[in-house]
């Protein structure tokens with residue numbers, strides 16, 4: 321059994337112990353994955369190896385479940401999450417262009433995090449602000465009526481605030 325030392329890992333293992341029904345079914349596994357993501361922000365490989373051992377579930381099965389549900393982050397997320405709305409209203413008003421601008425400016429693809437760990441890029445469905453499409457959400461703040469120039473300005477504001 322892997323030697324577990326850190327506090328977060330103890331919480332994960334305690335959570336698994338609290339699940340009484342065995343053998344574990346996928347709904348319990350999903351609850352455990354949520355717990356891991358809540359504690360770490362994503363699903364670290366070494367933690368998932370320990371979870372697999374503890375729950376006696378093949379690691380490949382765990383990754384299969386984790387990748388099926390888009391909710392789970394498989395790599396560390398940045399300080400700021402950029403969610404580009406790809407809903408119909410935003411798409412019609414040029415969301416694709418906003419997304420391309422961000423990919424180029426940040427040199428990452430959707431689902432990735434910048435090297436400096438400042439931004440993670442995601443796509444979103446309608447963010448409920450169709451009136452000001454196209455829309456970008458940074459963490460929980462909405463920016464609307466965007467074009468490529470405004471999008472880069474927003475990114476630069478966050479870079480400046482982070483001293484980059």
Ligand code: FES
Pocket residue numbers: 405406407408409410411445446447448449450451453455
């Ligand atoms: S479609 Fe983008 S906010 Fe509604």
